[in-house]
Amino acid sequence: MIPKPFRFSLLSLVLLHSIGCAPGTSTAHKAGAQEQIKAAESDSVDYTDEIGRYVRLPKHPLRIVSLAPSVTEVLYLLGAQDRLVGVTTHCDWPEDAKTKPKIGNLLNPNYEVILAAKPDLVIATTAGNDRAAVLKLAGLGLPVFVTAPRSVEKIFETVLDAGRITDRAREAEQLVSNMRERLDEVRRRLAGLPPTRAFFMTWFDPLLAPGKNTFENDVLRQAGVESITADIEEFYPRYSLEQILARDPEAILTVEHNTRSVADLKRIAGWNRLSAVRKGRVYVLSEVIQHPSPRFVEGVEELARKLHPERFQ
DSSP states (O other), X not given: OOOGGGOOOHHHHHHHHHHHHSTTXXXXXXXXXXXXXXXXXXXXXXXXXXXXXXXXXXXXXXXEEEOSHHHHHHHHHHTOGGGEEEBOTTOOSSGGGGGSOBOBOSSOBOHHHHHHTOOSEEEEETTTSOHHHHHHHHHTTOOEEEEOOOSHHHHHHHHHHHHHHTTXXXXXXHHHHHHHHHHHHHHHHHTTOOOEEEEEESXXXXXXXXXXXXXXXXXXXXXXXXXXXXXXXXXXXXXXXXXXXXXXXXXXXXXXXXXXXXXXXXXXXXXXGSHHHHTTOEEEEOGGGGOSSTTHHHHHHHHHHHHOGGGGO
């Protein structure tokens, strides 16, 4: 990456070359070229993305490619969906997102299709995209902005950044304000209650759970949940039934794709020894609780209601 003070747009370099090298260039011609340079630079802004990269973007991008469902969800909620010229095959919310041109999946974007779409902004995320693939897109000269929603506060930051780079800053600020209000309301309703010690199962076979630096455990805290795997250094460590038995959580939490696996844990040896299973405190939640987009708030509200229905009557 060229240091920020020394970066010029391709247009600037061409124009500077023509000014300095063309013999007999008139003063009027020079002035006109300089005006073109100023106009080009006034239409773009330098940003630092969420992984520390400098990127120059247009003030009002008109052709946007989203490399992840969470990014697509943010853009729809900001009202920038009409500028989407490409989304992944995993982008399925809202329903209209399914009609957008497809540019590959999370880990394997189709470079040729993306280049053919001629985007003036590509938004990627550390929550799902392959780093090498993202950097390759940047290396092809595409204006790639990378988000890193590793916590609830970082999700807020991602929304605000998305608003700034798409010229929807006011909408982003309103969206974040609304998210904060909804989370404050959940905390108000749960005030005075001790945290619920829970095991959050992201996958049943193999048994996986979110570790220390994942946004899922931060999201769970918003619903008054203390995750028993939040102290593990790995992102998504394999966990064993023996480890769960040793810590005997008060609740077992999972998401919809594991519904069949946890349908009757009382009949499975080992699982039926857990107090959460014996007491029927196994809860299947909407997948949105794992979405690092504004939709995670719906998951927090759903979880809080399931754990403490008496506080939401």
